[in-house]
Amino acid sequence: MAGFDIRELMNDIDEAPGKVWFWDLEKAVIDADRCVQCGVCVAACPTDSIGIGSDDLPELVKMCTGCSLCWDFCPRGGLQYESTWKIMGADHSVEGIGKVEESYTARVNPMIEGVQDGGFVSALLISLLEAGEIDGALVARESATERWKGEAFLARTPEEVRECAGSFYNQTLALGHVDFKEYDLPPNPRIAVVGTPCEIEGIKAMQARPWTWGTSKVEAITLTIALLCTKSFNYEKLMLEEIQAKRGVDLENVGRVDIIRGKMIVQDLEGESIFEEPIRDFHGAALKGCDECADFMGHAADISVGSVGSADGYSSVLVRSEEGLTAFESVREKLELRELDKPEALDKLDALDKRVAFKSLKRAFDPEAPLFIDYEEHLENYAGTDRAPVEHEAVRY
Numbered sequence: 417m418a419g420f421d422i423r424e425l426m427n428d429i430d431e432a433p434g435k436v437w438f439w440d441l442e443k444a445v446i447d448a449d450r451c452v453q454c455g456v457c458v459a460a461c462p463t464d465s466i467g468i469g470s471d472d473l474p475e476l477v478k479m480c481t482g483c484s485l486c487w488d489f490c491p492r493g494g495l496q497y498e499s500t501w502k503i504m505g506a507d508h509s510v511e512g513i514g515k516v517e518e519s520y521t522a523r524v525n526p527m528i529e530g531v532q533d534g535g536f537v538s539a540l541l542i543s544l545l546e547a548g549e550i551d552g553a554l555v556a557r558e559s560a561t562e563r564w565k566g567e568a569f570l571a572r573t574p575e576e577v578r579e580c581a582g583s584f585y586n587q588t589l590a591l592g593h594v595d596f597k598e599y600d601l602p603p604n605p606r607i608a609v610v611g612t613p614c615e616i617e618g619i620k621a622m623q624a625r626p627w628t629w630g631t632s633k634v635e636a637i638t639l640t641i642a643l644l645c646t647k648s649f650n651y652e653k654l655m656l657e658e659i660q661a662k663r664g665v666d667l668e669n670v671g672r673v674d675i676i677r678g679k680m681i682v683q684d685l686e687g688e689s690i691f692e693e694p695i696r697d698f699h700g701a702a703l704k705g706c707d708e709c710a711d712f713m714g715h716a717a718d719i720s721v722g723s724v725g726s727a728d729g730y731s732s733v734l735v736r737s738e739e740g741l742t743a744f745e746s747v748r749e750k751l752e753l754r755e756l757d758k759p760e761a762l763d764k765l766d767a768l769d770k771r772v773a774f775k776s777l778k779r780a781f782d783p784e785a786p787l788f789i790d791y792e793e794h795l796e797n798y799a800g801t802d803r804a805p806v807e808h809e810a811v812r813y
Contacts, residue, residue: 434484435482435483435484436482436484436486436487436488436494436791437480437482437484438457438465438466438476438480438486439476439480440487440791440805441457441474441486441487441490441493442474442476443805443806443807444487444493444791444794444795444798444805445490445492445493445705446473446474447805447806448798448803448804448805448806449704449705449803450492450704450705450708450803451473451474451492451703451705452491452492452587452612452614452648452703452705452706452709453472453473453586453587453588453589453648453703454491454587454589454590454591454611454612454614454615454618455468455474455568455588455589455590455591455592455593455594455615455618456489456490456491456495456591456614456615456618456622457474457486457487457489457490457493458474458589458591458592458632459489459591459592459594459618459622459629459632459634460485460486460488460489460618460622460629460632461483461485461486461629461630461632462481462483462485462627462628462629462630463478463479463481463483463630464477464478464630464631465477465478465479465480465481466486467592468589468592472587472589472651474486474589474592484791485627487791488788489618489621489622490618491614491617491618491709492705492708493789493791493794494788494789494790494791494794495617495618495621495787495788495789496782496785496786496787496788496789497614497617497709497711498510498710498711498715498781498782498783498785499782499783499784499785499786499787500617500620500621500624500715500716500787501514501711501715501716501783502783502784503620503621503624503716504620504715504716504717504736504737506715506783510715510783511763511766512713512759512762512763512766513713513720513734513759513762513763513766514713514715514734514736515715515736516734516735516736517735517736517737517738517740517741518735518741518744519732519733519734519735519755519756519759520732520733520751520753520754520755520756521534521725521726521727521730521731521732521733521753521754521755521756521757522534522536522726522730522731522732522733522751522752522753522754523535523536523729523730523731523751523752524536524538524539524747524750524751524752525750525751525752528542528578528581533722533723533726533729533730533731534726534729534730534731535581535731536721536731536733536747536751537610537641537643537721537731538577538578538580538581539747539750539751540641540719540743540744540746540747541553541555541571541577541608541610542574542577542578543746543747543750544608544639544743544746544747545571545572545573545574545577546574547746549606549743549746550606550607550608550638550639551572551601551602551605551606551607552570552571552572552596552599552601552605552607552608553570553571553572553577553607553608553609553610554568554569554570554571554590554593554594554607554608554609554610554611554637555568555569555570555571555577555580555610556568556569556580556583556584556588556590556610557569557571557579557580558582558584562651563655563667563668563670564584564655564667564670564673565584565586565651565655566584566585566586566588566651567588568588568589568590568592568593570593570596570599570607572599572601582672583643583673583674584673585648585649585654585673585675586648586649586650586651586654586655587612587648587703590609590611590615591611591615591618591619591632594607594609594632594633594634594636594637595630595631595632595633596633596636597631604636605633605636606636606638606639607633607636607637607638607639608637608638608639608640608641608743609637609639609640609641610641610643611640611641611642611643612642612643612645612648612714613642613643613645613709613711613712613713613714613715613716613717614709614711616640616642616714616716616717617711617716619634619637619640619716620640620716621787622634623635623637624787625787638739639718639719639739639740639743640716640717640718640719641717641718641719641720641721642713642714642716642717642719642720642721643714643720643721643722644712644713644714644720644721644722644723644724644732644762645706645709645712645714645722646706646712646765646768646769647699647702647703647706647707647709648702648703648706649698649701649702649703650701650702650703653700653701654698654701655667657701658698658700658701659673659682663691665682665690665691669684669685669690670682670683670684670685670690671683671684671685671686671687672687675695676723676728678694678695678696679692679693679694679695680692680693680694680695680697680698704803707772707773707775707776708773708776708777708803709769709773710769710770710773710774710777710781712765712766712769712770713734713762713766714734715736717736717740718735718736718737718739718740718743719733719734719735719736719737719740719743719744720733720734720736721733721734724761724762724765725756725757725758725759725761725762726756726757726758727757730757732756732757732762776803778797778798778801778803779793779794779797779798
């Protein structure tokens with residue numbers, strides 16, 4: 417039901433000024449094909465009115481109260497995402513790798529089976545769990561029913577972290593799963609989150625503006641780890657259409673999917689190459705909203721990690737905060753460390769990512785701007801573009 421229809425049926429009572437409803441977010445972000453499937457709107461809703469639909473997109477599951485929070489904290493809606501970078505102490509320019517306390521090319525020794533790159537993230541989470549510094553880590557694991565589809569999962573033991581080793585290239589709406597109600601956790605749990613930069617931006621924004629988040633436990637997140645990211649993909653378009661249907665690959669025979677040096681690499685269960693193709697060949701499967709993101713580096717995270725900037729088999733690790741440094745100390749002795757192999761490679765990809773974002777964004781990009789963007793201002797910026805809100809025909813009941 418379109419929002420304006422509900423309002424017309426509300427006994428002619430004038431709506432309070434400034435309200436933004438879920439269906440406003442739906443028109444401007446979800447229906448406009450700009451949703452990046454981070455799940456921030458689900459986490460931010462104080463009445464648990466937003467859930468996850470069968471299409472892996474946010475949907476209204478009970479009455480919206482018009483509190484505006486789903487709009488405010490959406491990184492493609494009301495959240496001026498680059499403004500979260502200053503929460504971490506970044507300066508206004510935020511060029512290249514940005515604010516870091518320490519940076520390394522790293523890999524764990526001995527290597528953990530099944531990990532990609534240097535295994536840093538798995539080793540870090542295992543060390544923190546073994547030391548009792550965290551009670552769980554929100555990561556991605558493979559769906560039990562759909563091959564190579566990542567889903568959100570709270571790993572609470574080193575064994576579960578090892579089982580989740582590896583990468584998936586679809587979003588999991590991770591922040592739609594921070595209620596943790598299905599898990600046996602202590603009263604005040606400490607949770608690490610491994611996610612994309614947009615997910616980390618949403619977390620830091622909500623923590624900077626604490627509120628009542630329904631059943632979501634945003635305050636439980638004590639460590640954020642951003643995976644260096646230029647874009648995420650729609651699972652059906654990437655794995656089912658591009659890889660399985662178009663290229664004839666049996667997903668049951670796939671042992672590894674990775675993106676390295678601008679190529680999509682797919683290997684079989686024996687580690688033999690099935691194909692390697694330029695990542696540009698798969699851009700049609702990417703989430704359109706990712707084009708508006710200039711945060712390849714994960715500037716709002718406590719630690720940023722990825723393969724760019726380091727030799728094959730190693731991870732580039734950017735420690736950005738005191739919390740990140742404390743966590744890093746728990747795993748330092750298990751790592752082979754050296755200076756970043758190729759920091760210029762990080763700078764180059766960051767510059768490219770920003771050029772794409774600045775062409776796609778229909779608003780000003782300003783890390784020093786206020787945290788939130790007014791809905792009416794968004795309408796003015798995006799009206800008449802290919803990313804404009806999608807208006808619906810009135811529905812009468």
